[in-house]
Amino acid sequence: MSLLDYFRSSKPKTAPLAKERLQILVAHERKFRNQPSYLPQLQKELLDVIRKYVNVDQDAISVNFEQDDNQETLELNIVLPDYQQTNKPINS
Amino acid sequence: MARIIVVTSGKGGVGKTTTSAAIAMGLAKKGHKTAVIDFDVGLRNLDLILGCERRVVYDFINVINGEASLNQALIRDKNCNLLYILPASQTRDKDALTQEGVGKVLDELSKDFEYIVCDSPAGIEKGANLALYFADDAFVVTNPEISSVRDSDRMLGILSSKSRRAERNEEPIKEYLLLTRYDPDRVKLGEMLSLEDVQEILSLDLLGIIPESKSVLSASNAGMPVILDEKSEAGQAYADVVARYLGEKLPHRFIDSKQGFLRRLFGGRK
Numbered sequence: 609m610s611l612l613d614y615f616r617s618s619k620p621k622t623a624p625l626a627k628e629r630l631q632i633l634v635a636h637e638r639k640f641r642n643q644p645s646y647l648p649q650l651q652k653e654l655l656d657v658i659r660k661y662v663n664v665d666q667d668a669i670s671v672n673f674e675q676d677d678n679q680e681t682l683e684l685n686i687v688l689p690d691y692q693q694t695n696k697p698i699n700s
Numbered sequence: 701m702a703r704i705i706v707v708t709s710g711k712g713g714v715g716k717t718t719t720s721a722a723i724a725m726g727l728a729k730k731g732h733k734t735a736v737i738d739f740d741v742g743l744r745n746l747d748l749i750l751g752c753e754r755r756v757v758y759d760f761i762n763v764i765n766g767e768a769s770l771n772q773a774l775i776r777d778k779n780c781n782l783l784y785i786l787p788a789s790q791t792r793d794k795d796a797l798t799q800e801g802v803g804k805v806l807d808e809l810s811k812d813f814e815y816i817v818c819d820s821p822a823g824i825e826k827g828a829n830l831a832l833y834f835a836d837d838a839f840v841v842t843n844p845e846i847s848s849v850r851d852s853d854r855m856l857g858i859l860s861s862k863s864r865r866a867e868r869n870e871e872p873i874k875e876y877l878l879l880t881r882y883d884p885d886r887v888k889l890g891e892m893l894s895l896e897d898v899q900e901i902l903s904l905d906l907l908g909i910i911p912e913s914k915s916v917l918s919a920s921n922a923g924m925p926v927i928l929d930e931k932s933e934a935g936q937a938y939a940d941v942v943a944r945y946l947g948e949k950l951p952h953r954f955i956d957s958k959q960g961f962l963r964r965l966f967g968g969r970k
Contacts, residue, residue: 622891623887623891627900630850631900634850637853638853
């Protein structure tokens, strides 16, 4: 370690931090890049319909759009409230 | 048919116009008849960087609107007679650029030129979209800095989805990375993203690294593209970029920091 290094070592390295933040951010943004623009609206309307019948949370529904070379897949995932939990008073 | 190059980045201030001027001059100097177009309507600056601001009579919008012919609007560069500049309009609205109009001008230029360099404005609005729409090749200008890399990644998404080639299902635009304002000393200290860091995220064909250099400002002060300053590192780096683009195999330079006198004295790093 040279004399110059000694003075330098006091500074924290920020480049690795930048890289890590970028990797997370870019991965997230790429996921949404090719999505059709109607997805958020679709998600909201589906949620409204489901809520007519079952009381679910805002985040109980997830809409995923994936694109391969030849096909586009729309994956819809709804987590219904736990029957056991919602009916606990009956069992106890 | 001309090859259409867009110089783009998303983020502003990373060196798009500096790059456009340098590579257009470089291509012309290599004997290729080249036109460089400023797409930054309302904020034109390419004319300043190329030192022809006092010779602008007609502009890109005038040509699109049929108020002037292409030959009237094109300015022949004072340093190289194979380079022509088509300036942007400084007074018009951005909406004056239309896809049809731009397409027509590019078609006409294509008959007479080998390369057309489109200097994109920052952002992802109309000017930027039209600058890349007709492109065959894209030079993505990126600084080793977090917001620039993010914006470049965003531009790559747009290049692959909103270009004419994408719409026609043709072979996609060829995307190249130009890493500008690179400071190997700061990379070594862990203060700046390295070439590898940036490539891990963008993974593009690297056309060259342009080191941070005082000569870039001096060149713009003088209205001379920095590539004409053959003594400067930035000038040499741009010359390498042009040569690589034209197919020459050159090793990359300016990646490692120089061993300065002081550093050698103090033991230095390898």
